Amino acid sequence: DGGITQSPKYLFRKEGQNVTLSCEQNLNHDAMYWYRQDPGQGLRLIYYSQIVNDFQKGDIAEGYSVSREKKESFPLTVTSAQKNPTAFYLCASTTPGTPWGYTFGSGTRLTVV
Amino acid sequence: GQQLNQSPQSMFIQEGEDVSMNCTSSSIFNTWLWYKQDPGEGPVLLIALYKAGELTSNGRLTAQFGITRKDSFLNISASIPSDVGIYFCAVLNYGGSQGNLIFGKGTKLSVKP
Numbered sequence A: 001d002g003g004i005t006q007s008p009k010y011l012f013r014k015e016g017q018n019v020t021l022s023c024e025q026n027l028n029h030d031a032m033y034w035y036r037q038d039p040g041q042g043l044r045l046i047y048y049s050q051i052v053n054d055f056q057k058g059d060i061a062e063g064y065s066v067s068r069e070k071k072e073s074f075p076l077t078v079t080s081a082q083k084n085p086t087a088f089y090l091c092a093s094t095t096p097g098t099p100w101g102y103t104f105g106s107g108t109r110l111t112v113v
Numbered sequence B: 001g002q003q004l005n006q007s008p009q010s011m012f013i014q015e016g017e018d019v020s021m022n023c024t025s026s027s028i029f030n031t032w033l034w035y036k037q038d039p040g041e042g043p044v045l046l047i048a049l050y051k052a053g054e055l056t057s058n059g060r061l062t063a064q065f066g067i068t069r070k071d072s073f074l075n076i077s078a079s080i081p082s083d084v085g086i087y088f089c090a091v092l093n094y095g096g097s098q099g100n101l102i103f104g105k106g107t108k109l110s111v112k113p
Helices: none
Strands: A004-007 A010-013 A019-025 A031-038 A042-051 A054-057 A064-066 A076-078 A087-094 A108-112 B004-007 B010-014 B019-025 B032-037 B044-049 B055-058 B061-065 B071-076 B085-092 B101-103 B107-112
Touching (some): A010 A019, A019 A108, A042 A064, A076 A087, B032 B071, B044 B055, B044 B061, B044 B071, B071 B085
Parallel strands (some): B010 B107
Antiparallel strands (some): A031 A042, A031 A087, A042 A054, A087 A108, B004 B019, B032 B044, B032 B085, B055 B061, B061 B071, B085 B101
């Protein structure tokens, strides 16, 4: 079955450490997105990529980095520069121009301890 | 950045009651979407609206795209416990990346059996 997989589901990080969240899709989608979700804040766009080896900053990119070396994979690194990293992170993919085709992963909850 | 105003922020209802929530924007958008997020999961598309004035149903859900293209509402009839979750409105942001969505902050629905 096609889908989008995020791992791990729960992640704990010590303050000052970098951590990488995985996002893999087998839907042959060109575009991939990372969102951050905080209680009462909705979804805020961190980074997006419309094609391999290219990505763009979203509204809250500071303290995060991404790579898009393969069409199927779009990992997100939360760096130590991110001041408040505890949140629920969602990855999504789509074929550009088909918004009804947005597929979300099941999310990764990151907690800084 | 552009914002969607979604209300109410939360609702506590009795099973069997009808629910109504809405979303407004100061800008015109040509595509409005409604998503549902179950606790600890990613959002899932419920209804997509592409034409001003359009009224679309999906089972017990009914959504309308406002005639001014600046608002939309979602109704849920005869609520059941599995309706619990967060409902998001979203619009396609043509001014940003192709396929980028702007989300409202969500309406958290709680249903008492």
